Amino acid sequence: MISSTFRFCLLLLLNLSLSLSLSAQTPPFASERPGGAGSDPLESPRDLSGRSVKTCRVRAVHGTELPGSSGWLMRNDPWLAYQRGRELSLREYSLADGAFGESGKLRGKTQDDGATVLGSSNHVNSCVACHNVPWRDMGSGITIQKNSGAGRNTPHLFGGGLVEMVGQEIRRQLLASVDRNGNGWVELMEATGQALVEPTPGQQLDFGSFADEDGDGRPDLNPVVYVWYLDGDGKRIPWARDLSAAGVAGYNFEVQVFGFGQRDRVGHGGLSSTLRAVSSNAFDIHSGLQAHDPTANLEPRLDGLSQISLAGAQQFYSGFTRDAGTVLGPGGISLDDPDRDGVIEEISEGDMDLIEFFLLNHPAPTQTGGARFERGRKLFAASGCVECHVSDWRVPQDRRFFDLQVSSGRGQLQATRPGPLLVKGVFSDFRHHDLGPEFHEMQYDGSQIKKFRTTPLWGVGTTGPYGHDGASLSLEAVIRRHGGEAAPARDRYLALEEAERDHLLAFLSSLVLYSTETLPTDLDGDGVISEHFTVAGVDTGGELFNPEWLFRLPGRIEGWVEVNSGRVLSKALVNLQEAYGESLPGLKDLDRDGFPDWWLRRPAPRKS
Numbered sequence: 344m345i346s347s348t349f350r351f352c353l354l355l356l357l358n359l360s361l362s363l364s365l366s367a368q369t370p371p372f373a374s375e376r377p378g379g380a381g382s383d384p385l386e387s388p389r390d391l392s393g394r395s396v397k398t399c400r401v402r403a404v405h406g407t408e409l410p411g412s413s414g415w416l417m418r419n420d421p422w423l424a425y426q427r428g429r430e431l432s433l434r435e436y437s438l439a440d441g442a443f444g445e446s447g448k449l450r451g452k453t454q455d456d457g458a459t460v461l462g463s464s465n466h467v468n469s470c471v472a473c474h475n476v477p478w479r480d481m482g483s484g485i486t487i488q489k490n491s492g493a494g495r496n497t498p499h500l501f502g503g504g505l506v507e508m509v510g511q512e513i514r515r516q517l518l519a520s521v522d523r524n525g526n527g528w529v530e531l532m533e534a535t536g537q538a539l540v541e542p543t544p545g546q547q548l549d550f551g552s553f554a555d556e557d558g559d560g561r562p563d564l565n566p567v568v569y570v571w572y573l574d575g576d577g578k579r580i581p582w583a584r585d586l587s588a589a590g591v592a593g594y595n596f597e598v599q600v601f602g603f604g605q606r607d608r609v610g611h612g613g614l615s616s617t618l619r620a621v622s623s624n625a626f627d628i629h630s631g632l633q634a635h636d637p638t639a640n641l642e643p644r645l646d647g648l649s650q651i652s653l654a655g656a657q658q659f660y661s662g663f664t665r666d667a668g669t670v671l672g673p674g675g676i677s678l679d680d681p682d683r684d685g686v687i688e689e690i691s692e693g694d695m696d697l698i699e700f701f702l703l704n705h706p707a708p709t710q711t712g713g714a715r716f717e718r719g720r721k722l723f724a725a726s727g728c729v730e731c732h733v734s735d736w737r738v739p740q741d742r743r744f745f746d747l748q749v750s751s752g753r754g755q756l757q758a759t760r761p762g763p764l765l766v767k768g769v770f771s772d773f774r775h776h777d778l779g780p781e782f783h784e785m786q787y788d789g790s791q792i793k794k795f796r797t798t799p800l801w802g803v804g805t806t807g808p809y810g811h812d813g814a815s816l817s818l819e820a821v822i823r824r825h826g827g828e829a830a831p832a833r834d835r836y837l838a839l840e841e842a843e844r845d846h847l848l849a850f851l852s853s854l855v856l857y858s859t860e861t862l863p864t865d866l867d868g869d870g871v872i873s874e875h876f877t878v879a880g881v882d883t884g885g886e887l888f889n890p891e892w893l894f895r896l897p898g899r900i901e902g903w904v905e906v907n908s909g910r911v912l913s914k915a916l917v918n919l920q921e922a923y924g925e926s927l928p929g930l931k932d933l934d935r936d937g938f939p940d941w942w943l944r945r946p947a948p949r950k951s
């Protein structure tokens with residue numbers, strides 16, 4: 344009793360001195376709830392559940408050598424890199440972070456009345472405000488304003504890295520089949536033949552033709568393939584929109600597997616082909632935060648390919664960010680401030696490394712199984728749904744650092760092996776299809792989007808409403824809505840016995856998401872999920888999938904404490920600063936200005 348009161352006072356004292364020294368500077372870059380049982384809830388918001396964002400926002404340094412920099416963390420403390428990337432998706436950004444610089448400003452071309460603009464930017468200050476189900480896990484979510492009155496439903500990002508790898512594999516196979524001289528792009532002479540892709544050996548999908556057979560000036564590839572045009576030296580011609588533009592000697596492409604389908608630029612496929620590019624765009628559009636991201640913005644050979652990220656993904660010019668870093672300050676910070684809100688370098692290249700790393704590794708959805716599952720799955724295949732909703736994809740290289748196998752509501756943490764990987768149960772061919780008028784979308788300008796990407800069906804049991812527009816309120820309704828290219832499959836579905844249709848629906852309903860942070864998981868690989876999982880010498884209760892337990896210096900929780908409602912297990916960390924690496928030079932920010940102190944001490948780079 345005495346010792347616990349003593350500890351409480353000590354904590355109070357510590358907290359007092361800390362809050363005094365900080366309040367003198369009124370730190371703008373606060374964390375959500377850093378405190379524990381001993382903290383004054385007004386001075387230092389507290390969270391005994393331990394699930395809030397605990398660290399203050401500090402821009403991550405891009406690099407591999409400096410301890411605490413993005414690449415250094417990915418290599419030396421990958422779970423901390425993952426957690427810090429995850430925090431970037433959870434944070435609610437404030438004015439001090441540069442959120443909403445152009446708040447109130449809408450997006451797109453001005454309409455005929457000279458005043459109204461095309462659409463809204465759906466301003467919110469956090470990724471998980473939309474990617475909201477399950478809570479704090481980059482799941483699926485609300486339907487938002489798009490270029491049409493119909494709206495756009497928010498997809499989930501479970502298994503996002505696997506989807507990115509499939510997209511890269513589609514590109515690799517297409518390029519390998521057409522680029523006969525191996526110079527990395529498609530010369531006009533080479534641009535012939537059918538574009539075929541093998542999801543798994545022996546299976547073939549038709550991605551259209553490399554040639555322009557319909558005479559519209561563009562290669563007849565599936566719209567998921569986003570094409571740009573090159574001159575005889577293989578350099579991108581920025582203004583070229585088709586093969587007939589002056590000087591065009593060929594083309595190159597990326598496979599935009601993310602996004603349901605866009606037509607806001609000529610030949611545009613989906614949102615993007617990389618997690619990084621979608622994310623920097625989302626930061627800018629939805630939260631008014633512009634990334635200064637040389638990884639995406641430098642195009643060394645001016646050929647449409649920008650750099651390869653630290654997490655190993657080729658980036659493309661289509662992912663250029665608005666903060667181009669035309670004027671650089673200390674340490675290479677961009678002074679551009681494109682939204683003129685007085686906050687510079689709102690999202691750093693290192694931040695982009697970390698959020699990409701998190702999304703790359705975010706675990707895949709799971710399935711709840713059962714006898715009906717297998718029967719339903721067979722009927723799904725027999726009805727021809729698998730012609731588009733292709734179950735498995737083989738990728739030659741797994742870039743993730745862990746795999747979480749989830750079944751029956753329990754997780755098993757596993758290391759990944761470099762080399763080939765079978766991505767199981769994603770249920771998409773990643774092509775765009777015309778499913779008939781029920782899915783067509785008229786945009787505000789009257790133009791029609793007719794083709795949409797086959798939605799990957801993993802997770803579909805928990806992601807309603809359905810359709811790119813979220814207009815179908817049940818699985819049954821969205822399946823019945825299929826027509827066009829999918830009419831034969833829909834008719835086979837409708838011809839099933841009612842009990843069979845139930846099996847098929849039960850199969851789809853069993854493809855689910857789950858809350859990662861409450862998932863009972865065998866973290867230490869001892870084959871059991873302990874009821875008393877001990878981390879840093881303290882019993883944390885049931886063994887859960889909590890990245891903090893896997894840090895190089897694992898988080899140590901407060902443990903059992905008395906609060907006015909009784910005794911509770913406090914999961915607030917008592918070694919927050921050490922565990923989260925806050926004294927590493929790449930992360931240390933004593934003056935709380937949102938930049939590591941090390942960074943601003945460096946001179947501005949000279950521009951040649």
Ligand code: HEC
Pocket residue numbers: 432464465466467469470471472473474487495496497498499500503600601602603604614618621622625626629698
């Ligand atoms: C205002 C709501 C909203 C916010 C905020 C938001 N997103 Fe999204 N996100 C969407 C919608 C809607 C789509 C689908 C867009 C489309 O296809 O047209 C999407 C798609 C994506 C995709 C592609 C997923 C896929 O399978 O196609 C990624 C990756 C993504 N968002 C990441 C992010 C990140 C990272 C953030 C935070 C920086 C973020 N999003 C913030 C609504 C949102």
Ligand code: HEC
Pocket residue numbers: 603723726727728729730731732775776778782795796797798800803806808809810811812818821822825828829832833836851
């Ligand atoms: C010709 C290709 C094709 C076939 C065949 C096909 N689908 Fe689809 N499916 C799609 C496309 C494309 C979408 C996305 C439509 C949209 O939202 O615009 C989709 C969407 C869905 C969705 C909604 C997913 C979501 O999260 O919104 C479900 C469920 C679905 N399909 C189930 C089925 C079933 C069951 C069958 C067989 C009876 C089937 N599909 C056959 C292409 C196909």
